[in-house]
Amino acid sequence: MLTKLIKHEMLHWVRTFSIFYIIYAIVAVITKILITVEMSYGDNVEEHIFTTILLAIFGFVMMLFSIMMPWISLAHNSNRFKKNMFSDEGYLTNTLPVTPAEHIGAKLIMGGISYVCTCLLIFVCILLLIAGVDQEYIEMNFVFDELQDFTMQNFGEMMLGFLLSVSVFVGILLLCYLAEGLAAINGGKKAIASGVAILGVVLAMIISSAIATVLRANGVEYDSNARVIAQIIFYLVADVGMFFLISYILKNKLNLE
Amino acid sequence: MAELVKCENVSKFYGKKEALSSLTLNLESGKIIGLLGPNGSGKTTLIKLLCGLLTPTNGQLSVCGLSIGAETKAMVSYLPERSYIPEWMKVSDILDYFQDFYADFRRGLAEDMFSRLNIDLGQKVKTLSKGNKEKVQLVLVMSRNAKLYLLDEPIAGVDPAARDYILDTIISNYNPEASVVISTHLITDIERIIDDVVMLQYGHLKIHGSADAIRAEKGMSIDELFREVYRC
Known part of the structure; x- marks a missing residue:
């Protein structure tokens, strides 16, 4: 029964979170393109002011997503537990031939999978961002510098x-x-x-x-x-x-x- | 007849309010049982205790000799008085859900009933009318080959045509070796189908017996008896 519970938890998670992950990956790709474009301009600030602004916006959105996504995933999982077990949906969930330990276990495992997937996605996207970026450029930008240090640990x-x-x-x-x-x-x-x-x-x-x-x-x-x-x-x-x-x-x- | 449900001195308190008071009751299999009583008599509490949504304050409950738990939940098919299907689900999703969790779920039968009701399997639950949501829940519950069906107010708040549909669905789809407990205060509608009667009042067992025997003994219909017992 635990595997069946996990299956249905996963279906719900994919339905809810796939869009967030797709948006995050798209933002990462756009940010990477902007970094590449900005690096190609060199020191000519006037020429790439528009790219810099765009990069700042996308960089901010990406940072925001990176910080928020694990917390959104946690809040969603906790809210789903409450809704499934103690609201009207509990009339369905609590009458399933499943033990309470299996219910909690399935939600925890799914919460763990969701957290690991979120961290992995963030990590992969950050690796994508810093791959091939000049050392000089990384050192100019403290966020990327920190990120590189993190991956080198x-x-x-x-x-x-x-x-x-x-x-x-x-x-x-x-x-x-x-x-x-x-x-x-x-x-x-x-x-x-x-x-x-x-x-x-x-x-x-x-x-x-x-x-x-x-x-x-x-x-x-x-x-x-x-x-x-x-x-x-x-x-x-x-x-x-x-x-x-x-x-x-x-x-x-x-x-x- | 085999003993299906056993309640021994079961009490249930909500805070200081007593909803069921030392209830001792045995229900046999192969019967349609009318669980009757006015609002607040303890009908819903008893049903919820039997399907594990509530835990008794005192006393013991068993279904097929087993304490209430995952094993009994596999044998009990429960229809609550409210809508419990997540709104985001499609009708086909909830069929998958029931098929995954209940070994006794007859998917073909459910699909056949949905087709006769013109309910599209691809339709989302949130787009269904209130009446159709109730019918979907009833179809799901009656499509199980359960040992005990617990139906809480299945005909409350629906039009007479829908009532007929609901009662016909119950009669034509339940496992004859199982028991069906129907909680209601609309006695006239269910009188023709019930074998046994359980009447509750203020959480106490008032009357329990065969419907035919009670009618013969009291010289009145169950509906008339209900009106007399619960006269304000």
């Missing part, structure tokens, strides 16, 4: 960073699910849901800094990889705890009035 560190971002992303998703679940069993009281979400974030930050302090006290201050691994483990443990808590709510406390 050690692969292991990059993967650790990526794993950390995935575990944080899953944690935020689960926190949203938990807040929605608690709001639903408390007659839709948003204040409770918001309180739980804020408390969760604050708690995560406190525990995260406590881990960092403990590690520092044990002499691993300069081993950033060890810190990242500890944070990943912490978030994974928190994720598993929240997963079981939401499953418990859906199984034993669901009240779709």
Whole structure:
């Protein structure tokens, strides 16, 4: 049943997000063309002022999309959970022969796939932008400079960073699910849901800094990889705890009035 | 007759308000059961408890001897009193959905009923009229070869012609070995088709028995009895 749930989640995701991805890819291609055109003009500023303005606009749109897309994907996934489980659509979803763990699992897996795809698309588009661009041009533009530095990072560190971002992303998703679940069993009281979400974030930050302090006290201050691994483990443990808590709510406390 | 549904001392509270009060009830298979009672008597609550949309405050519920969960949901076909199909879906999408999740779904039967209703499979749910949305949901529910059909107010708010269509669809498509629970307060329309009667009042079981036996014992129709029991 889990695979069937994922299939339907994926169909909905493709239907909703394919247009965003296509627009993003088109914007990246246009930005790349503009960079190439601007580079070909050299230092003759008057000749390429129009291209520069266009490049600034497209560059801004691309940056905006790059920052917003993972968050839009997260908000969409969280909203879909709420709609599927606790609105009128819940009359269909909650009567399927599927366990609560499968419901949550399917949405999380789809959220993860959506996040990874979004990151991959952003990464590929950024690689496309900086490929073949003069070192001098990159150094002139701090954004591209940063991007190039990012791609040149050690692969292991990059993967650790990526794993950390995935575990944080899953944690935020689960926190949203938990807040929605608690709001639903408390007659839709948003204040409770918001309180739980804020408390969760604050708690995560406190525990995260406590881990960092403990590690520092044990002499691993300069081993950033060890810190990242500890944070990943912490978030994974928190994720598993929240997963079981939401499953418990859906199984034993669901009240779709 | 095999015991299909078992409720033992089931209570349900919404906050401090008691919707069902220590309800003990057994339903057999192979029957069409009228779940009757005025608004607020606990009909919808009982149905939602049986299909897992609500969890009881106290007591035990089972369908085919199993506690309510994924296994019982595979055997129960539920028609809610509201529209639950996502608006963005096409009729064909929802057929795919039911086919994927319910092993007992008879797609051919559903397509045949849609064709007779002139409902295009490529049509989006949001473009359907309210009446057609209700018919789509009914077709989906009755196209399953379920062991228990739970129909919550299937004939409320529809015209008499649609009522006839709905009741004919129920009678001609349900699995004869299954039971159909129809919740309503429009007794006249369903009296001709029900085998058993369950009457609820303020969350308590008022009357439960065979429709024929009740008519013979009380010397009146179920509709007349309903009016007498629930007289304001």
